[in-house]
Amino acid sequence: MVRDAAAKPQPTTATAAKPKTWVRLVALVAVLFTGWHVFASFLWIAPYSENAREVVPGQLLTNYMIPFFGQSWSVFAPEPINGDYHFNVRAIIKTSDGGTEETGWVSATDVELSMIQYNLVPPRAGIQSSEVASSYKGAFDSMQEVDRAVIAGDFEVENWEVGLRAALESQKSEGGSSPANRSATIDELMREEHRSTAYATQVARAIWGDSVQQVQYRVSRQNIIPFAQRHDPSAVRPEPMVVLPGWRGPVVEEGQNDGNFGDVFRAQFERITR
Amino acid sequence: MSEQAQTPVARFGAFIGSLISATWMATMNGIGNAVAWFENWLFGGKKALYGLAVTRMIFGVTAFGLLASNFSTRLYTFGSGSAWNGELAAPLSDFPKIWIFSAFHAVAANDVAFTALYLLLAVLAVLFCIGWRFRIVHPIFFVMWVSFIEMNDMVGDQGDNMFRIALIIMFFADPAARWSLDARRRAKKEWFAEGSSPRHIGTVLHNLALIALTAQVAFVYGSGGLFKAQGNPWAHGYAVYDPLQTTRFGTWPVLSDLITAWGPMVAIGTWGSILLQGAFLLALLSRPTRLLALFGILGFHVMIGVLMGLPWFSLTLIAIDSIFIRDRSWKRITEGIGEKWRTAMGGESSKPVAVAESA
Numbered sequence: 194m195v196r197d198a199a200a201k202p203q204p205t206t207a208t209a210a211k212p213k214t215w216v217r218l219v220a221l222v223a224v225l226f227t228g229w230h231v232f233a234s235f236l237w238i239a240p241y242s243e244n245a246r247e248v249v250p251g252q253l254l255t256n257y258m259i260p261f262f263g264q265s266w267s268v269f270a271p272e273p274i275n276g277d278y279h280f281n282v283r284a285i286i287k288t289s290d291g292g293t294e295e296t297g298w299v300s301a302t303d304v305e306l307s308m309i310q311y312n313l314v315p316p317r318a319g320i321q322s323s324e325v326a327s328s329y330k331g332a333f334d335s336m337q338e339v340d341r342a343v344i345a346g347d348f349e350v351e352n353w354e355v356g357l358r359a360a361l362e363s364q365k366s367e368g369g370s371s372p373a374n375r376s377a378t379i380d381e382l383m384r385e386e387h388r389s390t391a392y393a394t395q396v397a398r399a400i401w402g403d404s405v406q407q408v409q410y411r412v413s414r415q416n417i418i419p420f421a422q423r424h425d426p427s428a429v430r431p432e433p434m435v436v437l438p439g440w441r442g443p444v445v446e447e448g449q450n451d452g453n454f455g456d457v458f459r460a461q462f463e464r465i466t467r
Numbered sequence: 468m469s470e471q472a473q474t475p476v477a478r479f480g481a482f483i484g485s486l487i488s489a490t491w492m493a494t495m496n497g498i499g500n501a502v503a504w505f506e507n508w509l510f511g512g513k514k515a516l517y518g519l520a521v522t523r524m525i526f527g528v529t530a531f532g533l534l535a536s537n538f539s540t541r542l543y544t545f546g547s548g549s550a551w552n553g554e555l556a557a558p559l560s561d562f563p564k565i566w567i568f569s570a571f572h573a574v575a576a577n578d579v580a581f582t583a584l585y586l587l588l589a590v591l592a593v594l595f596c597i598g599w600r601f602r603i604v605h606p607i608f609f610v611m612w613v614s615f616i617e618m619n620d621m622v623g624d625q626g627d628n629m630f631r632i633a634l635i636i637m638f639f640a641d642p643a644a645r646w647s648l649d650a651r652r653r654a655k656k657e658w659f660a661e662g663s664s665p666r667h668i669g670t671v672l673h674n675l676a677l678i679a680l681t682a683q684v685a686f687v688y689g690s691g692g693l694f695k696a697q698g699n700p701w702a703h704g705y706a707v708y709d710p711l712q713t714t715r716f717g718t719w720p721v722l723s724d725l726i727t728a729w730g731p732m733v734a735i736g737t738w739g740s741i742l743l744q745g746a747f748l749l750a751l752l753s754r755p756t757r758l759l760a761l762f763g764i765l766g767f768h769v770m771i772g773v774l775m776g777l778p779w780f781s782l783t784l785i786a787i788d789s790i791f792i793r794d795r796s797w798k799r800i801t802e803g804i805g806e807k808w809r810t811a812m813g814g815e816s817s818k819p820v821a822v823a824e825s826a
Contacts, residue, residue: 210662213509220509220671227675231682238686240693260561260633266629266690271698274716275709306714314536315718317775318544319621321552323715324621384553391551417712420705423727446550448576453548457540 233257276416278302278326279387279433283411284397285405285440298411301396302326302457307465318457325392326412331383333412333436335378344382347439349407354444358383387444394443399455400462401446408443412436451453468577484617496527513673516645517797520598525641525786526630527596530612533779534589545571545618546581552621559620562613571614588615605642609634625781632683633787641669677790684787685748688764701741704734711774718776718789726774741769751791761791 198337212220236246237258246254288294301322309315333344340361348357358379366375393408415433422428445451506825508514542548549555558564563572574580591608594600612634616627643649659666700706710716711723727733743750743763750760765785772781 206623212667213664216664216667217506219668220506223668223671223675224509227679230679234611234679234683235686238683238690240690240697260565263561263630264625264632264687266625266687267694268625268712269706270691270694270701271696272700273698273706273709274713275700277714302714309718309776311716311719313773314532314777314778316537316540317545317619318537318540319776320622320715321544340578380602388551388553391553394646395548417709420700420727422710423708433709443553446556448547448555449550449579450542450547450576453542453546453578454551455548457543457548 217249217427234262237262240263240267275433276414278330279411279413279415280326280329280392281413282393282396282400283409284401284405285407286401287406293406296397296401299396299400299462301392301458304462304465308461322392325389326414329385329389329412330434330436332378332382333438336361336382338363338448339364339367340382344386344438347407347441349440349442351442353442354383354387357386386438386441390441391444391446391449393441395449395451395454396443396458397443399458403446405443407440409440410438412438472621492705509671509674510667511670513641513644513670514532515677515790515794516641517794518792519637519640519642519677520645520647521789521792521797522633522786523598523601523637524596524646525782525789526633527592527594529630529779529782529786530592531596532606532782534585534592535767538585541582542578542587545575545615545632547576547578549619552619554619558617564615567610568614570611571618577709584611585615588612598643598649601643601647601649605634605638606789607639624777624780625785626777628778629683629687629787630783633680633783634675636680636683638676639672640680641673658784680787680790681751684784685751688744688747691741692741692747695741701737704737705730707736707740708733716775722774736770739763743767757791761788764788 233249233254235256236242236249239245280301282297282301285293285295285297305319305322307319311320333341336344343357343360343364348354348362350356361379361382362376364370370378389410389412390408393410394405397405397408413433413435416431418425418428418430531653537544547555547646553559554563554572558572562568571581571584574584588608588611591604591611595608596606609631613631616623616630644653659669695701695706698706700709711727717723726736743760746756747760747764750756765788768781768785768788772785
């Protein structure tokens with residue numbers, strides 16, 4: 194150990210000249226502001242407590258923290274994720290003889306996750322399908338039983354989203370959920386339908402090209418082998434929970450560049466299937 | 468003094484009165500001393516300059532690394548290949564809707580312009596790292612970085628929030644005072660003379676920023692500990708097994724299996740995480756516990772960064788934790804390394820003690 198360096202006295206700098214009064218006043222304001230910031234951060238970062246937050250009137254806390262100090266730290270808590278989401282896609286394509294053909298399933302999740310596996314510096318591209326699957330399933334799970342039958346139906350004509358929404362809205366509300374709640378859950382599902390179909394369309398076009406007429410996606414979640422059984426050679430993962438919406442007409446967002454999606458996706462698909 | 472006043476009750480009353488006044492005086496003196504001490508601390512030189520310089524450098528590396536590792540898939544994840552996620556039409560984050568953070572969103576559909584901004588941002592990350600013209604580079608880097616990272620909400624993580632918040636707090640501090648190109652320039656001519664009023668204000672703001680950053684990271688760990696403590700898998704000592712067995716957060720399946728094979732190890736990792744996070748702020752207060760907390764949390768982040776495929780999240784937090792290593796320690800570390808380097812390279816040493824020791 195080189196001890197002499199530590200033993201050298203460190204001269205405290207700039208203490209000789211005493212700060213002027215106005216400087217001390219500026220410092221006081223800065224201290225008070227820091228105090229507020231630290232206190233606001235504490236209330237915001239801590240697990241949500243309505244009674245603790247009463248100390249700050251109205252919307253002041255939210256207005257101060259959002260958007261610049263927005264954050265949420267219940268990461269892997271209270272219960273860490275213990276399952277895999279999957280997003281599989283198949284399509285109906287036009288064949289060269291003018292007919293149509295149904296393709297087999299492609300796992301978009303396997304393709305994307307292979308980008309991050311055994312990779313010390315994984316690209317964010319690798320987690321999109323898991324995210325799409327997880328939010329779709331979340332929205333689907335909050336729909337009522339009768340809605341799920343509607344969603345399982347095919348909606349493949351142009352502007353099918355209008356038809357699906359109308360079909361869902363015409364279902365009778367079960368279990369006394371308020372009209373506002375009901376319309377919020379339908380809105381949420383329709384957003385997920387739109388995004389999932391747009392993603393499935395890109396995946397399908399990446400693999401089967403422009404001849405894609407309709408797409409279908411299958412979203413699932415499969416839990417891992419429980420901790421206690423991890424050394425049991427006969428242990429298998431629990432059956433996946435599968436959601437299978439019906440066939441959908443392709444959705445392409447304005448500004449979408451199929452090539453920039455397809456090149457990356459196809460290259461990775463070929464890498465793992467070869 | 469009259470005889471009548473000396474009754475036992477009066478004496479007792481006088482005793483109580485003197486106790487109260489002594490307590491009052493002690494309290495007031497205590498508060499006065501604390502205020503004086505705090506003022507002295509606040510004005511008495513910028514603290515943790517080396518630690519914050521390390522934060523700056525690791526932040527630069529983190530940003531550059533994130534950009535580099537996403538470069539080949541940038542159009543797929545953030546650019547025109549990603550319009551399917553709807554963000555081109557209607558961004559999910561608040562930031563692209565704020566004019567100064569809208570640059571990346573505005574060019575998202577244009578591959579050439581997007582790539583040009585992307586590369587510019589990478590250059591800024593390098594300049595940020597080496598501390599070149601930091602007072603100018605820092606705000607530009609901040610605006611561009613937030614504009615970029617908020618393009619695709621779905622793939623973001625809490626590391627992005629931590630990075631942004633730390634960058635904001637660092638505006639008030641002096642992260643380029645050491646180990647930077649600016650530091651070399653400033654060694655020749657300082658911006659403000661010592662003892663001048665602007666210098667005083669700069670010192671106060673720097674030290675207050677350190678308080679804010681310390682609070683930020685300590686609250687994050689404390690809150691993380693509390694959130695985890697609510698969950699059964701954490702309480703029962705096996706929570707780290709679960710995400711490591713998923714495909715998304717167990718990006719090295721062979722290592723995941725290896726590290727979760729022995730039960731007690733899993734319990735150490737699980738309970739250790741909660742204890743370290745919950746105890747972090749108080750552990751900082753004394754040197755031995757601080758070492759334990761810092762090495763522990765470093766190990767925790769290395770595990771998250773490598774095994775769970777979240778390197779930039781982890782590096783962001785590691786970067787901020789370096790402010791808790793004192794300037795003295797940083798100097799000792801670098802002088803030690805320099806000495807070993809000179810010795811190893813066969814050059815003459817200025818410190819015969821170290822040579823004798825290594826011989």
